[in-house]
Amino acid sequence: MNALLARTSQGLLARSEAEEEAALRLGAPRENIRLIPSGVDTELFHPEAVPMPPRQRGRRPQAAEPKPGAGKGAQSDATAAAAAKAATAGAKSGGATRPDGSDSPRVLCLDGGGPARATAIAAIRAIPEARLTVAGGTAHEPVRRGRVELLGPVPHTAVPRLLADADVLVSTPDRDSGGSAALEAMACGVPVVATDVGALSDLVLDQITGLLVPPRRPDLVARAIRRVLHRSSWQLALGTAGRDRACARHDWDRVATETERFYLERIEAATAAAAA
Known part of the structure; x- marks a missing residue:
């Protein structure tokens, strides 16, 4: 601009x-x-959009939709915050680490290139019990390097399945990237660890739908991921509040309605000014 x-x-x-x-x-x-705010398809990105891996059962929120008759967007941020607080009350640190390596906690990064990927990879080195999947970036054949799997570009229709198997999404750009990956994760009930920049600062409610950290701080990203993975009750609460927020504020129907209303208001104002 x-x-x-x-x-x-x-x-x-x-x-x-x-x-x-x-x-x-x-x-x-x-x-x-x-x-x-940005919009998301809350039907495509949904906790039950694809079959859930057995290991995730009981760790994902039930589909949280607006109450009948209340209309989309009826739930306020305060309501979402209260729901998260209630769900986490009394939550104790739990064992997210699983002895079977194939069932290790999954961390997903959809920012496949640049500093965001580098930060995610650096963070996962400090979490030996977890695995990282990175999608996006330049085209290449899928590569596995220890606990890191680099998929390269994936079709957008494949993202819900990747999210279905993720325990946490990390979105760690060092500048505003729009936040679409974080929003899609929230719609699927997946907690988000994100950098406190641009749209991400608005999308992710710190301590409610995820955790915000400063950019280019893989040490703090690792600490935030561990906090989520090691408290299963809190992980569920963050995911539930994220789904609620995505439905309440970011469903495409609501975003489209607000956009149309704004355009009509501005056209009416411009027409009135020209006629004066």
């Missing part, structure tokens, strides 16, 4: 507070900006 576009546009959509602040710094009038 450039300053001329920001100042002269009749309407600007921002996906996050960071984008909204950037538009304001460029001179966009506040009344011309609307913060509408």
